[in-house]
Amino acid sequence: MPAAAHEPEVIRDKAAMRAWSRRRRAEGKVVALVPTMGFLHDGHLSLVSAAVAAAAGPVAVVVSIYVNPSQFAPTEDLATYPSDFAGDLRKLAATGAVAAVFCPPDLYVRGGRPDASESGGAISCLEQGDGYGHETWIRVERLEKGLCGSSRPVFFRGVATVVAKLFNIVEPDIAVFGKKDYQQWRVICRMVHDLDFAIEIIGSEIVREADGLAMSSRNVHLSCEEREKALSISRSLVNARTAALNGNSHGQQIKDQIVQTLEEAGGQVDYVEIVEQESLTPVERIDRPAVICVAAWFGKVRLIDNIEIQPPS
């Protein structure tokens, strides 16, 4: 059982969070933020470890838990996104490495008029607002296109905006993002660079189940059968990398092979793309560092995965 000293402090208020963070920095600690949407798994906990490793000294790790409504389109799974706050707290306490958990009830304005409560309801990135609600959005205009941006048109606008808000509230020195959400990680890197945030962004490796399935909070919605079929994603990616490292650099052939494998397993492919690692520009041949990105539906669950390839020079 972890010592009481390792229990993270739970903070719900923006101003309290910022004051906490400033105190830690004044004590000489590096403040590291791990943004999550909760329902934590070992992938998230590896982000905490990455934060500690990146700080290389006294560190105060803040894990934020907030299911960001603005990154879900109205047709998406905001309503069924899984949550287990008590379980999350227990897992974070067990790491002994998390100093605070930031879980705001809401991060957006819902109107400033006296009668605003009447028009309540969840904010969506598609909502235009009445002139008194949240209306400021950050777009990383090129990187947000393609890959997940094609089928989730408001996703990266919502992600970039809420991450900027978290950055301004927590004021971290370091922030850690999982490379499973590869495009998201690159979008955030670019935003930080372009807007001059004084924050080092760490991209943390994908954590997989023993059988290869990339960990995801959404995996809980897979039936046993769907879960088995979904293994075709990681299997096809590993095979693709092997082929590429063995000399098959032909992008279209590799993509076709992955699509075939996923479809044979009963998956519905959203996209399979091979892109440059930093710019996410599509490549025809894998003759430079690239990443193969996949999104596919198994049942009602949309899964994403990717694999980086450094071809032999």
Place this chain on the structure above:
Amino acid sequence: MPAAAHEPEVIRDKAAMRAWSRRRRAEGKVVALVPTMGFLHDGHLSLVSAAVAAAAGPVAVVVSIYVNPSQFAPTEDLATYPSDFAGDLRKLAATGAVAAVFCPPDLYVRGGRPDASESGGAISCLEQGDGYGHETWIRVERLEKGLCGSSRPVFFRGVATVVAKLFNIVEPDIAVFGKKDYQQWRVICRMVHDLDFAIEIIGSEIVREADGLAMSSRNVHLSCEEREKALSISRSLVNARTAALNGNSHGQQIKDQIVQTLEEAGGQVDYVEIVEQESLTPVERIDRPAVICVAAWFGKVRLIDNIEIQPPS
């Protein structure tokens, strides 16, 4: 002659600016930012005074001087925007209240490829980029529309983005904006609120020449005759307020009168609008706090001005 201790420190590097600012804050000072595009006049100097007044204690005032290319459309006057850095420094030193002047040579990425220099040139908000240049933009989607946003479609996107960059570099506690650029001030207030910047925004009153002309760096481009004609702006605004306070709350009548006055003086009206002070929503009757905003061309110079009206309740 001001004492040497009052000479502002000139800082050109982003990292040096941030380090300077953090040192001042660690010394217990409030850091106040006054963003400008240079060619300073008494209006700008009043922003410095407002910064000192707002801090109400030990303060380190930073004046940034940067002509932001991304807020100018290709058809606008970026190339002829006036500058006088030596004069600006002299004026700031004479206030005895400015601790640092931040004047970066450039605030934007111009490509990250090895061959990026070949594709150089000024960044524009209209430029899509090649995937390696600046691509992150902040939009305050409702407030950026209307008024100046109608005739300057990229203006507020450029303003919001560069101000966010300056905020992240200087990390001020306070930032001061002139209410002459009324819509800009409201856009920045909204951005700060929506993105949770820990910065207090001060709106500072318009400073006018003795004859009523609102101070502007662009006034230098007016001929004597144009300058005389341009007095119709402030004159018509004062008359409009008098009419409103005397019971004429009919917005269209008031606007028509202003348009007529400006056109009789030889001005070419861009817009005359009466809007709510915070939301900038058009009002038909001046029965609540409102602001009349005007933009008009005199010769080749586009001038803006406004007047706030608090109707008797």
